[in-house]
Amino acid sequence: MAKSYNPRRAKLHRSYTVAEAAGLFGITRAAVRAWIKAGLPVVETSGPNLILGGDLQAFLTKRQVARLRKCPPGTIYCLRCREPRRPDPETIVLIALKPTSGNLRAQCPACDATLYRRVTMSKLDQAGFGGAARQAGGAAPS
Numbered sequence: 001m002a003k004s005y006n007p008r009r010a011k012l013h014r015s016y017t018v019a020e021a022a023g024l025f026g027i028t029r030a031a032v033r034a035w036i037k038a039g040l041p042v043v044e045t046s047g048p049n050l051i052l053g054g055d056l057q058a059f060l061t062k063r064q065v066a067r068l069r070k071c072p073p074g075t076i077y078c079l080r081c082r083e084p085r086r087p088d089p090e091t092i093v094l095i096a097l098k099p100t101s102g103n104l105r106a107q108c109p110a111c112d113a114t115l116y117r118r119v120t121m122s123k124l125d126q127a128g129f130g131g132a133a134r135q136a137g138g139a140a141p142s
């Protein structure tokens with residue numbers, strides 16, 4: 001899996017040569033050229049080609065968003081397993097933080113780590129945790 005880079009390392013209103021961009025993220029110039037091949041726009045100049053900071057930010061952000069995985073209904077992402085897991089319903093606890101949202105806490109069935117998932121009360125059924133809301137009693141909209 002590709003490493004993730006903080007897009008904010010690039011200043012929005014600056015431009016970078018390939019070498020500067022490489023230095024910014026601690027990667028090789030070849031890696032930056034691979035980004036250009038993969039769609040990172042460059043500004044052609046009479047000197048070295050320049051990469052706009054804003055383009056760099058947008059490119060890296062887009063790449064990172066594409067890697068995000070959504071948890072299927074009824075599952076919570078386990079940080080230890082690095083997989084979405086379907087917790088044992090007995091272990092699910094709904095902690096209402098506000099009338100409209102809260103946290104689900106449960107136990108990973110594979111590694112026993114504690115799982116957390118932020119939930120919107122009105123979307124609990126959609127998220128596959130309608131049962132947890134009913135256990136908590138009264139927190140769920142009818």
Ligand SMILES: [Zn+2]
Nearest residue numbers: 078081108111
């Ligand atoms: Zn786990």
